[in-house]
Amino acid sequence: MFVRQISRTIDIAATPEQVWATLTGFTAYGEWSPFIREVSGTAEAGQKLRVAISPAAGKAMTFRPxxxxxxxxxxxxxxxxVLVPGLLDGEHSFTLEPFAGGTRLTQAExxxxxxxxxxxxxxDVGDDFDAMNRALRERVEATDTIAR
Structure with a gap:
């Protein structure tokens, strides 16, 4: 079995709950995310999503994880x-860790x-992860400022 991992981390000046709200606010992805352009479905274990991505250096694609x-x-x-287990599987994750100044978000595949x-x-979507993480930080921090 061949494996390749990609991971990017960013600090966001907001609580994990605030980051989570934007991260799972799937209907708004088209407004702010340059990489994952669209998500539909429910963020619950066992549920199927419809995810559309637009990598900067590749072809747009849609899949149902x-x-x-x-x-x-x-x-x-x-x-x-892709087609059957073991051919090409991608496990995508967003991990949120609280720290004194806010939340550390790690996006990985x-x-x-x-x-x-x-x-x-x-x-090789590391640059896309960086761009999306920055856009997420801007969106969350702007929303947090408006809420105050």
Missing amino acids: TVIAAQPGRELRWLGR RFSGVLVPLVGTAI
Whole structure:
């Protein structure tokens, strides 16, 4: 089994609950996210989502992952597959950790399967994670400022 992991972290000056509200406010993704452009479904374990992504250096695509973890204010994780398990699986996660100044958000993807070596740079989405994390921080911090 081949594995490739990508992870990006950012600090956000807001509570985990505030970050979670934006992260799971799926209908608004098109307003702020440059990478994951659309999500529909419910952030509950076992539920299917419809996710549309637009990588800066690749082709837009839509897939239907299954939510495998949804712990409010802590973690959202889903698993997507290409055709059959073990061919090309992607486990995407958002982890929220509180700290004195707010929330540390880590967005990660663990790609596994026999196609991992063949897809090459098509799965190198670290820059897209960085862009989305920055946009999420701007959205959450702006919303937090308006709420005060």
